[in-house]
Amino acid sequence: MFDLPTIIIENTVDSEAIPPSLHVYSESMHLHPEIPDARPPDVCCDCPGASCARNPSCACKACQTLYGMEVGLKGFMYTQDGRLKDFEGIPIFECHEGCLCNDRCRNRVVQLRRRVHIKIAKTKKKGWGSDSVRKGTFIGTYSGEYISESEAQNRLRSDEGTFIDGGSFIFDLDFHHLLDFRPHYMIDGGNIGNTHKTHFTRTIRVSQTVVLLLAMSMRGNLAKALIAIFTEREIHPGEELTLSYFGSIQKVKANAWYNAVGP
Template structure:
């Protein structure tokens, strides 16, 4: 990515909507990285992310209906007819139902209301230099509660690779790695590690807030590997900075489960010598004063 000019599209044309650099960000330019709208296979990831591994529905219609679509019957209807997330209250608890979208094997149209995250970025976002938190992201248009905003995309890596990268980080460097822990119905646990430091999308510029306006949900489209989708937790005004809670919570206080039952892998990584807590500058009334040692969300 070459972000040497103000107003440049940091996505390099890979998004359907340009992601511009704020015209007031003259002091410096965003760091170089390879822009990718979606997750890519990284070290230690044994799954081909381009392979379609989920079954499709036979719905030959403009948009799938719950009474006839096997995808919606199996996994539930996550979005309404406008593509807005239906169960907003899912953000108030530590656990939520998984979201599955129709995929490449489905017979429905690309405009099906169960195809939201896979359509990619649809909002006008701007990467800009904040006053005291480095680079951030703000929206150039109002966003309605429950709207899909963007992914947190990057390299999908193994725990060993994530731990190795954390240990190699210098104190002044940012930790972009996020750990997602999902509880399967059989009692098993699925962990996904995503690092957008070297390969990633606009999500890598999102700052933490103890009182965020976005929340994250794992969404599966074509692959069993989830895409980390960020939705608006409330109505958001134009030019407002977009933030999410790096610990995975979304409320005035992160849910107790999110604080006390972090993934074993994330706990090991965050307790390793050499990882120091950084001061939080979000300015929220409920600010915990320090950023989470690791980025983790449990679903």
């Protein structure tokens, strides 16, 4: 495991103060009291060392292939250098703590956290603005609190921590590949998480023209997926980083820019 790369906030344009932080900043996921804790993993492999990619009997690879069969995916969702393959919309099944493989396994990317340094910078014309990374690079996760559907509806009705600057921070984990799966949880990044203005996933703008994509990442537990963010193509210096939030109760409203600086 390695230390998480830095996030730098810079404003050389004016005297605007850095926006206030979250109640709780976290790169990890939290559980609402009504959400049960750990359960036995749905899938795990017994591959020694980092041999999963070479092992034709790897259970995690078989599970990934099963879900990617309709689009021709064979093997894992990651290339040898840890970048996402071109199969948008397919859930990612990573190896995890229940598997015998180690952290050098090719199928461990999202769980090892972000590997690029992030710089959130304000620009004169475009607000909080940016620098570059390669296609398929893991940028970060949308972290927060796992909650139930009923709790999500309660929070939306009461505005309890889910609306900041007019946008809802609740994401629905009911992706189309897993429509029949239960239990059905959601992620609220309103009060806990990395989604406020000073935290880089909050500064990604919503747009019809996207340069980032969301992927559902699972580590042995289908119910508690992670929402992972990857670059859809190479991102050039100063380019606006945008994505289309899907599967949410209400679309997230963001109005800032961010800067992703290479490793």
